[in-house]
Amino acid sequence: MAKPLVQMALDSLDFDATVALATTVAPHVDILEIGTPCIKHNGIKLLETLRAKFPNNKILVDLKTADAGYYEAEPFFKAGADIVTVLGISDIGTIKGVVDVANKYGKEAQVDLINVPNKAEVVKAVAAVGAHIIGVHTGLDQQAAGQTPFTDLALVAGLNTGLKISVAGGVKPATVRQVVDAGATIVVAGAAIYGAADPAAAAAEITALARA
Numbered sequence: 001m002a003k004p005l006v007q008m009a010l011d012s013l014d015f016d017a018t019v020a021l022a023t024t025v026a027p028h029v030d031i032l033e034i035g036t037p038c039i040k041h042n043g044i045k046l047l048e049t050l051r052a053k054f055p056n057n058k059i060l061v062d063l064k065t066a067d068a069g070y071y072e073a074e075p076f077f078k079a080g081a082d083i084v085t086v087l088g089i090s091d092i093g094t095i096k097g098v099v100d101v102a103n104k105y106g107k108e109a110q111v112d113l114i115n116v117p118n119k120a121e122v123v124k125a126v127a128a129v130g131a132h133i134i135g136v137h138t139g140l141d142q143q144a145a146g147q148t149p150f151t152d153l154a155l156v157a158g159l160n161t162g163l164k165i166s167v168a169g170g171v172k173p174a175t176v177r178q179v180v181d182a183g184a185t186i187v188v189a190g191a192a193i194y195g196a197a198d199p200a201a202a203a204a205e206i207t208a209l210a211r212a
């Protein structure tokens with residue numbers, strides 16, 4: 001079985017600080033994620049900058065698209081995004097739009113299950129329209145209320161769709177193995193890396209644990 005990939009979430013609003021953090025962390029992770037607040041604040045110019053600077057990393061743009069999937073996602077795939085996210089609570093036509101434009105560019109669409117009430121039903125529906133990655137995601141506000149992604153991960157892994165499963169929501173060194181062993185193929189860490197005293201070391205530790 002393929003080793004899981006590790007993704008670092010860049011969640012700062014500051015353009016230069018984001019590029020600097022990416023420079024520190026990029027050698028230690030597979031995927032650089034431009035987080036939702038970051039892409040909203042900085043726009044596609046940041047993607048273009050990171051794409052040019054980091055040819056060896058995949059880049060995920062966390063658009064969390066809710067409508068007009070094809071139209072909203074296309075410029076980001078065109079500018080070099082490898083993965084773009086769409087909300088699982090969206091209309092299936094929106095999700096299919098992101099899948100279709102991802103396929104046009106030979107890239108991937110990730111469906112984010114944040115706040116989706118009927119997760120099993122949605123996972124089956126988006127698998128049927130060709131989604132590439134399912135994002136099991138406990139958001140920052142949900143984490144603040146004490147939630148974790150583990151129950152949702154067990155449910156999604158148990159569906160055996162064959163799709164890649166990305167897991168985000170407060171993942172840290174102490175929980176990386178639990179996430180991988182429960183079926184994650186992409187492990188996402190934000191605060192555990194950018195909040196560490198040594199972000200490069202934290203990223204390297206998480207990657208080593210994920211691949212152990």
Ligand SMILES: O=C(CO)[C@H](O)[C@H](O)COP(=O)(O)O
Nearest residue numbers: 009168169170171189190191
């Ligand atoms: O998408 C996000 C919030 O909506 C975050 O980028 C994601 O949750 C990863 O960050 P952390 O590891 O700090 O939870």
